[in-house]
Amino acid sequence: MNFLDSELIFIPLGGSGEIGMNANLYHYQSDWLMIDLGISFSDETTPGVDIILPDIRFAEEQKANIKAIILTHAHEDHFGAIPYLWEKLNVPIYGTAFTIALLKRKLEEAKISENIPLNVIDYNVDYKFGAFTVEFVTLSHSIPDPAAIVLKTDKGQILHTGDWKFDETPMVGNKTDIEKLKLIGDEGVIALIGDSTNALVNGRTPSECVAREGLTKVIAKSRFTVAVTCFASNIARLSSIISAANENNRHVCVVGRALHRSIAAARETGYLENAPDFVSEVDAGLLPRQNLVIICTGSQGEPRAALAKISNGMHENIKLQAEDTVIFSSRQIPGNENAIARVQNQFLRQKINIITDEDAMVHVSGHPARDELIDLYNIIRPKIAIPVHGTARHLDAHAKLAASCQVPEILIPENGNIISLKNNTIKVVDNITVSQFTQGSGSIIDLQSDMLRSRRQMLWNGSVSVSVLLDQMGSLMQAPTVTQDGVCMGEEESDYLADISLLVDTQLENTNKNLLNDDNAVQTLIIGKVKSATKSRFRIRPKVHAHIIRIAG
Numbered sequence: 284m285n286f287l288d289s290e291l292i293f294i295p296l297g298g299s300g301e302i303g304m305n306a307n308l309y310h311y312q313s314d315w316l317m318i319d320l321g322i323s324f325s326d327e328t329t330p331g332v333d334i335i336l337p338d339i340r341f342a343e344e345q346k347a348n349i350k351a352i353i354l355t356h357a358h359e360d361h362f363g364a365i366p367y368l369w370e371k372l373n374v375p376i377y378g379t380a381f382t383i384a385l386l387k388r389k390l391e392e393a394k395i396s397e398n399i400p401l402n403v404i405d406y407n408v409d410y411k412f413g414a415f416t417v418e419f420v421t422l423s424h425s426i427p428d429p430a431a432i433v434l435k436t437d438k439g440q441i442l443h444t445g446d447w448k449f450d451e452t453p454m455v456g457n458k459t460d461i462e463k464l465k466l467i468g469d470e471g472v473i474a475l476i477g478d479s480t481n482a483l484v485n486g487r488t489p490s491e492c493v494a495r496e497g498l499t500k501v502i503a504k505s506r507f508t509v510a511v512t513c514f515a516s517n518i519a520r521l522s523s524i525i526s527a528a529n530e531n532n533r534h535v536c537v538v539g540r541a542l543h544r545s546i547a548a549a550r551e552t553g554y555l556e557n558a559p560d561f562v563s564e565v566d567a568g569l570l571p572r573q574n575l576v577i578i579c580t581g582s583q584g585e586p587r588a589a590l591a592k593i594s595n596g597m598h599e600n601i602k603l604q605a606e607d608t609v610i611f612s613s614r615q616i617p618g619n620e621n622a623i624a625r626v627q628n629q630f631l632r633q634k635i636n637i638i639t640d641e642d643a644m645v646h647v648s649g650h651p652a653r654d655e656l657i658d659l660y661n662i663i664r665p666k667i668a669i670p671v672h673g674t675a676r677h678l679d680a681h682a683k684l685a686a687s688c689q690v691p692e693i694l695i696p697e698n699g700n701i702i703s704l705k706n707n708t709i710k711v712v713d714n715i716t717v718s719q720f721t722q723g724s725g726s727i728i729d730l731q732s733d734m735l736r737s738r739r740q741m742l743w744n745g746s747v748s749v750s751v752l753l754d755q756m757g758s759l760m761q762a763p764t765v766t767q768d769g770v771c772m773g774e775e776e777s778d779y780l781a782d783i784s785l786l787v788d789t790q791l792e793n794t795n796k797n798l799l800n801d802d803n804a805v806q807t808l809i810i811g812k813v814k815s816a817t818k819s820r821f822r823i824r825p826k827v828h829a830h831i832i833r834i835a836g
């Protein structure tokens with residue numbers, strides 16, 4: 284595409300129109316930068332799929348000119364696709380100390396760490412990547428070391444916020460560097476490209492210290508063992524839970540691999556240094572119940588995580604009893620409501636108390652609510668606003684808020700838009716097709732591939748197999764054999780299989796013999812007839828297989 288040659292271009296590949304899977308490209312002169320490469324998680328629309336990966340086929344075409352993948356922070360929706368997709372791009376990765384420390388551990392666990400160049404970037408230092416100069420700005424969020432990225436070019440600068448909030452008392456890590464943001468605003472900003480997660484939430488997001496107080500109060504009121512689940516990478520929250528446990532004379536036991544990984548990365552980068560020693564899972568059972576807090580993974584109801592195993596009594600070391608308390612110190616990611624409810628119901632059946640952020644202030648968000656967004660626009664005063672990181676509703680609310688802040692040009696982007704920022708104006712100049720991918724059996728698969736379409740079709744509609752035995756003349760040698768899965772059962776099944784066998788038999792009897800010599804034509808005929816007969820009988824469209832077997836004679 285020739286128009287790319289010298290223009291300042293922004294291309295969201297993921298995260299625009301959805302929460303999750305953030306992946307963005309910036310282009311200037313002949314150079315490209317990728318900011319973030321995240322995943323999102325599957326829901327009931329993607330059966331048999333664990334994670335969803337962004338479509339980086341366009342980025343692969345540009346990989347010779349991609350100078351770096353720059354990570355804003357170490358949340359899965361911003362860096363989770365690196366283990367699966369980095370190989371396709373093969374460019375150096377840059378991020379803050381905690382981001383790189385956690386990524387390194389993830390890559391080591393996935394046994395793919397050897398050749399990936401990981402580089403730590405400091406805040407407030409200029410780094411040159413081809414036509415771009417990049418500077419990280421300190422923010423607060425729900426993970427250590429998040430960064431906003433200032434992309435400087437000879438045409439002006441762009442502020443890519445990543446995830447952020449204003450928090451005067453973040454408990455771990457630094458406050459958002461408002462003085463630096465003011466300086467950037469005074470220098471002039473072409474475009475602010477930023478977080479829309481809480482654009483529908485009025486007011487301000489409470490500080491982490493509010494969650495710390497809430498947790499301390501809830502634990503004080505709890506008579507027996509308290510288990511708290513939160514995102515493993517939320518080190519400030521872990522610090523708050525540890526502090527709340529200490530205040531209440533309780534020891535802390537940490538359960539779940541992701542938590543141990545995050546805590547190791549935190550300690551390596553200077554966080555949680557003063558935390559007391561944890562008790563082991565085995566020793567936890569020896570402590571009096573009123574002296575124990577368990578921190579565990581699984582806040583989203585993940586069936587393989589510690590909390591789900593504890594809820595159904597399958598955890599090898601940790602058991603909860605009636606009158607213990609489980610605190611969900613986390614938000615529900617949309618799509619996970621049912622999985623979370625399943626775990627909560629298991630606990631409630633055992634008379635174990637459940638506390639969520641609806642019952643007490645045991646969680647605060649890491650994203651800016653509307654008054655914080657307004658403050659940021661007043662500080663930065665960009666010429667252009669591009670809301671990203673949100674569903675259509677979030678982006679729309681963010682865009683309207685930017686308009687109320689007198690931002691002259693605003694665009695709600697869609698994944699795959701090629702957006703020109705030339706001359707301080709904004710224009711979608713072209714589009715690239717973006718799909719969604721997943722990984723399976725060691726390869727990356729399009730969610731719209733025939734294989735996954737078939738899987739969904741069979742899950743929702745069942746499957747029918749028809750085998751016909753034909754001689755060389757196209758005559759049936761015996762009645763067609765029919766089997767089915769998930770279409771019907773009991774007496775209905777034997778009626779249905781007999782009817783389908785008869786239907787196929789009759790169709791083949793009445794079909795021109797020339798056509799019957801063509802296996803593909805016979806298959807198409809059988810599949811069409813079986814589908815329509817099944818649809819009119821059960822109102823479903825099963826996956827139909829037709830096997831044609833020819834014998835001599």
Ligand SMILES: [Zn+2]
Nearest residue numbers: 356358424446
């Ligand atoms: Zn985040």
